[in-house]
Amino acid sequence: MDFEYTPEEQAFREEVRTFLAENLPRKAERGTDFLATWLAKVREKGWVGFSWPKEFGGSDGGLIEQTILREEMALAKAPPLGTSFMGLAWVGPGIMQYGTEAQKKKFIPDILDSKVTWCTGYSEPNHGSDLASIQCKAVREGDHYLVNGQKTWTTGAAFSQWIILLTRTSFDVEVKHNGITCLLVAMDSPGIDVRPIENMAGDRHFAEIFFTDVKVPVENRLGEEGDGWKVTVSALANERSSIGEVTQMFGKLDTLKALVKRTNRQGKPASKDPKVRRTLAVFEAKIAAMKYNGLRYLTKQIRGEPLTSETSVNKLHRASLEIEMDDFAVELTGQSGLQLKGGSDAVENGRWAKSSLNWPNVVIGGGTPNIQRNIIAERILGLPKD
Amino acid sequence: MNFGFTQEQEMLRDQVRRFMTEACPMSTVRELTAKDAPFSEKLWDQIASLGWLGLIVPEQYGGIGLKWIDLALVLEETARGLSPLPILSQALASAAVLRAGNDEQRANWLPALASGEVRATLALYDEPNWFDAQAVTLTGIPVDDGIELHGRKPFVADAMSSNQLLLAYLGPAGLGLAAIGKSQVKVTEEPSMDVTKPTGSIILDHVQVSADRLMPISPEDLAYLADCGAVAVTAEMVGAADTTLTMTSNYAKERIQFGKPIGQYQGVKHRLADMFVDVESFRSLLYYAAWCIDDAVGELPRAISLAKGYASDAFVRIGIDGVGLHGAIGFTAEYDVQLYLKRSKWSRPMYGDSDYHLDRVATLGGI
Known part of the structure; x- marks a missing residue:
């Protein structure tokens, strides 16, 4: 048992602190281009997707270094390292684990470069905690799925460009966890209707989303058909340490x-x-x-x-x-x-x-x-x- | 950065757990505690030969020379089965001699404490719920070659099984610890809720103590020893609370009502989950506090107050709900879970309840 850090780890902490001292002005002194500059600089440092493998544009950062980075960022009350919280937290890791080569190429760089914001389409009006019972339907028709149904409490739906969507592709299953398929869907697809919901604090963080005959190309399926539950569970396991x-x-x-x-x-x-x-x-x-x-x-x-x-x-x-x-x-x-x-x-x-x-x-x-x-x-x- | 135990420490934990399960099961605990002054020479000699009594005693004094984190682990394990052996008292007496004794006293006392030949206990405060130098009221009056002690020590853990008593007193020159042979005083065993934690009171009527048996201490030493006491008690709370949880979970898996095991009902399983959250949390806080004693003593007061402040309330709730979730059978004397409820109540005021420790956390945090 010891709470000491190795010289390398301490040096890394110093590097983060120095960076913050040089690149994180006080709130009052931040110009309009501050956030863009910040995001570019942390990206250049390799701190966005720090734990991700190098081949995907991450830094292969170790567990302790990740901890140090998070600790110092939180201590300095720094802005997030990317604009897509969910993209970095579980969509990216999910794609790296289950995605095709084409999907990795298409989606991962944009998450790291804060070009694209993701939201998460899990909950439905009748299925929240009982997530595996979802009913939002996706039917395979040739080279695409046709999606019909509703999601709700979707945080950030109004300003996200993509959604990771849990759909039901089979209703004829003994175990409800089977028959779920995970799709990556562009939010500007025809047939998507986003209606923000005001919460009790007066904020409009989340929304309900209606899907009417939304066409999703098969190439945007994450994992195999019917494997959506497995993909989701392991994506959620990519939780950040506390x-x-x-x-x-x-x-x-x-x-x-x-x-x-x-x-x-x-x-x-x-x-x-x-x-x-x-x-x-x-x-x-x-x-x-x-x-x-x-x-x-x-x-x-x-x-x-x-x-x-x-x-x-x-x-x-x-x-x-x-x-x-x-x-x-x-x-x-x-x-x-x-x-x-x-x-x-x-x-x-x-x-x-x-x-x-x-x-x-x-x-x-x-x-x-x-x-x-x-x-x-x-x-x-x-x-x-x- | 590494907040885990080494392989050696895990082996020590296994050794203690195995030994206690075999040599001191609940049937033995009940047998021992059915008598006045529960103690077993045989078990004491066995654990002494396993080295557990000299864990924190340096090798030069015949001990093993390990740290408080190792001791905490042993106390956690010996407390699982509510063993009435005075391991905690022996450890605190050793810590007191290490902290306050001069070279000669260390050389005299520590080897005998490590070997178990001397059985000792430490009594600091004379008020039921006040942890401050002012709560040491036993008076020492200077006489030729030493002092004369006059007063009463109302709360002396394991007084009956000890042959040496380390008692805090207040003399004209300040605080001190006096080592008294038990034959010099009258010890009264006090009937108390938790029979596995025998406690005595001692009347000292002009008892002469020679200078070589006196160890002056500062208020800081007193506070340090009280913090060590809180670490030791909280380590035992971890083991005892963990057993209460296991016992109650196992019962909830087996007991069928309305056609289902009661552990399937959320009213039961959620309470058990909350118990797990609490045990896990004060366990983490305790390990950190125990580590602080040897490696970051400046952080000890805050660390142990966080741990004992958390554990004192949590374990009492666990004790009550452990009995409650068992239903009427938990209420019977025959069933063991009630003994854990009593242990939780015993643990609460020992070296400070949650009000004391949480207020200290506030003070140390600048409030």
Whole structure:
């Protein structure tokens, strides 16, 4: 057990820090072309798709270097390394694993160069947590599939150029997981209708998508027909380690502490209130637990030992923190905490009020807490399936 | 960067687990605890010969010279079956001599502690729930060649099975630890909820202690030893909580109600999943805290307060739900899960409950 980094790893950390010092101006000093310059520079460094194989344009970055990169980026509150979060997180890895040579050539460079943004068409109105029951239909007709059906809660649908789409190609199966096929679909295909949905925070992050006789060339099928579930599951397994998240959450905890220090409750400093102190410490304990859980799992990965769904542990912590930290700030600041951007007494221009309403992005997307509990109970503790 | 155990450490864990399962199963624990002052000379000699009592004692003093992270692993494993052996007390007494003893005292005490020949315990605070130098109220009055102790030590873990007692006192020159032979004092065994953790109280009525048996300590030493105590207790909590979870999961797989194993119902399986999240989390926090003792002692206070602050509440919930999920059978004296509930309650105040540790986390974090 040791928490030291090798000289090479430390040198890499220094390299990232130096880069950030030189290329990440303060927010107020950022010009309109900042983001484009940033994306080009991190791309040039080989940090976009850092863990991806060199043959696909990545850097073959090792697990520890990946961790260092994420940690430093989060610490500096740097913008993302690419504009397509989902493209980098699972579409790209999915294509590298299951895609044809033509697909790799066509899609991978655009993801790395932030030329194309991807969204993910999994959930349907009647099939969310029970994803394998999807009904969106794709029928093979010669050299294309004809897609009919509906997706919903699709984050980023309104501004994405491509969607990774789960469809049902066979209804006549004993096991619902069979008969699912994964298609890569251009969002400007005729027959696609995107209708943004407003969420409770007033944002329009997600949308419902209607597919009416949408033609998808067979060459855009990812994996074999009927293998869509396998492709999806292994794509979702390409989840990022939680280390970057942990750094972010320690940062958020610091801003909460700063808020506590300048807030009064019942005429007394909130920082003296035992409940406030305890709540902050519980957050810190959970974030620290995520950190050390994450490092234990990372060590397992480095040693080549299999992980059995342990990442669900940190997802559950993340979910509860996502809800509780923002809610704590809103409660702490009383009626001011309710005011939104522009309110005369708004706290930090309504930042906490707003974010306290956006938790479902993290908590529901990617598997609800109850689904994570099922995963732990069934795969780790060996309890019978529902 | 490596937050995992070595092969040697895994072998040590296996050795402890195997030995405890065979030599100290629950039937033995129940037999031992049915008597006053549960202890077994035979088991004690066996574990002494396996080297577990001298784990953190340097080789020059007859120990193995390993670190607290190794000790934590052993305590985790010995606590799985709620062994009543005073391994934790012996370890803390060794840590105290290492920290506070002079060369002569180290040379005198440590080999005997490592070999198990001397059985010792450490008692720091005299208040039921206050972890501060002010909570050391046993008074030392200077006399020729030493001090005279006057007062009461109400909470002395494993006092009955120990033959030497390391007691914190407050003298005119400050705090100190006094090593007292048990025959010099009156030890009263106190009836307590957890019979696997025998506790005594000691009355000291003008007890003379010679200078060679006194170790002066600073408030920082006291706090360090309390933090070591919290690490040791939390390590045991990891093992005991993990067993509670396994026991309850196994029961949920076998118990059929409404035609299905109860572990198939989300009301049951989700609670078990949450228990797993908690055990896994305070286990990670504890390993880090144990590592800090030897390798980053400046981080120890925050690290152990995060771990014990988390574990104290989580284990009590696990103990209650462990019994609750078993239904009425869990409530019976005959069934073992109730012993784990009692252990969870015992663990909570030991070296600080969650209120104490979480408040310290806030303070250390600048709040």
